[in-house]
Amino acid sequence: MGLDRTGLAAFMGALGERPFRAQQILPWIHQRGVADFAAMTNIGKALAAHLATVAVIGAPALLSEHVSADGTRKWLLGLADGNAIETVFIPETDRNTLCISSQVGCALDCAFCATARQGFSRNLTAAEIVGQVWFAEHYLRRILGRGERVLSNIVFMGMGEPLLNVKEVIMAADVLLDDLAYGLSRRRVTVSTAGVVPAMARLQEGAPVSLAVSLHAPDDALRDTLMPVNRKYPIAPLMEACRAYVRGDSRRRVTFEYAMLAGVNDGPGHAQALARLLRTVPAKVNLIPFNPFPGTSFTRSAPEVIDRFRAILLEAGLTTVTRRTRGDGIGAACGQLAGVVLERPRRVVRLHAV
Ligand code: SAH
Numbered sequence: 449m450g451l452d453r454t455g456l457a458a459f460m461g462a463l464g465e466r467p468f469r470a471q472q473i474l475p476w477i478h479q480r481g482v483a484d485f486a487a488m489t490n491i492g493k494a495l496a497a498h499l500a501t502v503a504v505i506g507a508p509a510l511l512s513e514h515v516s517a518d519g520t521r522k523w524l525l526g527l528a529d530g531n532a533i534e535t536v537f538i539p540e541t542d543r544n545t546l547c548i549s550s551q552v553g554c555a556l557d558c559a560f561c562a563t564a565r566q567g568f569s570r571n572l573t574a575a576e577i578v579g580q581v582w583f584a585e586h587y588l589r590r591i592l593g594r595g596e597r598v599l600s601n602i603v604f605m606g607m608g609e610p611l612l613n614v615k616e617v618i619m620a621a622d623v624l625l626d627d628l629a630y631g632l633s634r635r636r637v638t639v640s641t642a643g644v645v646p647a648m649a650r651l652q653e654g655a656p657v658s659l660a661v662s663l664h665a666p667d668d669a670l671r672d673t674l675m676p677v678n679r680k681y682p683i684a685p686l687m688e689a690c691r692a693y694v695r696g697d698s699r700r701r702v703t704f705e706y707a708m709l710a711g712v713n714d715g716p717g718h719a720q721a722l723a724r725l726l727r728t729v730p731a732k733v734n735l736i737p738f739n740p741f742p743g744t745s746f747t748r749s750a751p752e753v754i755d756r757f758r759a760i761l762l763e764a765g766l767t768t769v770t771r772r773t774r775g776d777g778i779g780a781a782c783g784q785l786a787g788v789v790l791e792r793p794r795r796v797v798r799l800h801a802v
Contacts, residue, residue, distance in 0.1 A: 449477070449505055449582060450575030452622035453629075463502065465495065471628055477505055478578075478629035481586035507579035508533065510587070520775030524787065525583065527552070527576060531569055532788035533607055535580045536780045537588065537599075544588075545601040548580045550617055551608025553789035556642050558675045560664075560707055562741035562779075563607045566789040572608070574619035581630065602632060604639040605660070607785045611639070611647035618654035625655065634658060640705065645681040648689040659693050660703040660734075661686065665713050666721035674713070683725070690729050701730040701767075707738050707783065708749035708757065719757045723764035732767040739773065739781040 451459055453474060457467035472491055476482045483505040485496040508525035511532055515521050521537040536547040554561070555568035581602060588598040602624055604610040610617045617639065623629045624637050639651060640660035648659070665671035671678040694700040704726065708714050726733070735758060738748040749757075754770055761768040775781050 449507060449579050450573055450577070450616070450619060450623070452574075452619055453626055454622075455619065459503075463498065469495070474626065474628040478582060478585075478623065481582070481589070483507075506575070507583045508576060510583065514778035514780065516775045516778045516780065518774055520778065520780055522775060522778050522780035522785075523584070525580060526788075527572075529790070530788075531790050533572070533576075533580070534780070534785040534787045535584060535606060536775060536785070537584055538774050543600045544598055545603060546581060546584050546599050547603050547605045548577060549606035549608055549785070549787070550577060550604050550610040550613050552787065554608050555612065556609050556675070556677050558642065558662075558664075558677075560674060560709060560738060560744065560746050561783045562744075563783070563785050563787075565741075565743070566607075566786055567791070569789045569791075571613040571616060574616040574623070577616060577620035578623050581624065585630075599630075600632075601636045602630075602638070603660075605782065607787055609642055609644060611641040611644035611651065614644075614647040614650050614654070618651065621655035621657050625657070638703070642675055642677050643681050643686045644677065645685050645689045648693055652693050658700075658703070659690070660705055661690060662707075663704045663722075664707050664709075666718055666725050670713060670718075674709075687725070687729055690731075694730050698730075701732050703732050703734055705734050705736055705782075707736045708754050709738050710747045710749045710753070712746065714749040714753050714757055716756065716760060719760035720764075723761055723766060726766060727764075733761055733769070735768065735770045736782050737770070737773055739776050739783050741779070741784050 453470055456470035460469040461467055476488045485499040488496060508527055511524040511526045513521060513523050519539045523535045524532050525535055526532045531552045533549040533552060538545045551571050552569035553566040554563045557564045585599050621637055624632050634657045637657040638660050639657055642662045664674055668682045690702045694702060735754055738746055758768050758770055773781055
């Protein structure tokens, strides 16, 4: 499930098969949703039988589904080791977006995010990342009675920090972009980061998908209090990495996410500072009304406060959209994903005096 074209060709090579087998097998798995080698009619019975002894085509297992009144679906998907992650399907009139997880839990500890409360267990493998897409695409085709493709956009905005798992995320993105698999354009695949600066260049080299950055504050003093990662990678180097990400392509812009937290980051002064900050980066801004979760002391900014904030950014020439809240009745909105994060067994490390 997690092998991209190169990886699958190498796998075939190691079995003594010709690498082009990868090109026969990828569409079976990803476009037709076939998990049984025997059903792959063009690869021959002998290879199918051999593959069945050395490989499995597996995805995370559906544990539960919640459907909200607006059509948003949240799935709890179980992994082989007992952990579980959440994946969210967001249907819209002009697109169908899948929001996928990249880690079990999250280590970044952003003050306003429910996933942070769960702690961190481990990275997902590329197979577990692509497996969410494979499950969603073929499950939705079945229940919606659709023959053709359902998902049009993928966002790495579920549980976890994708750029702390950049190797597997790049491998997974390769599969999403490959015409023999999901064939999505890089505009339709978005990786969101809280600002892990050194991994941004790696993503751009490995799989230059669209980039979103969770900013949430226009200055270091405030951002330090909301997002501990800012103490390691402050705003100035983050902005430089954003400029570098889109350099050389005048049509590309970075999306900046900004959760509207009442009385914290939502004043006119914050909007003006944000407009100043983003003057030097090709940017668009997504304002996300804060989504509450049990135990949080933050609250959502009032609609008129969000409108005023947005008006200041528009006035400064910034494309700014207020995100419509989807799926919060089922705990599926931004920042509400929790899953089941098992405690990681701690290894005992003994230090010897040498
Ligand atoms: N770790 C990555 C991917 C998560 S994307 C990142 O930080 O970008 C999820 C988005 O929802 C991020 O922009 C995150 O900051 C935002 N978010 C987290 N908690 C939220 C909440 N309670 N309400 C609204 N947005 C929230």
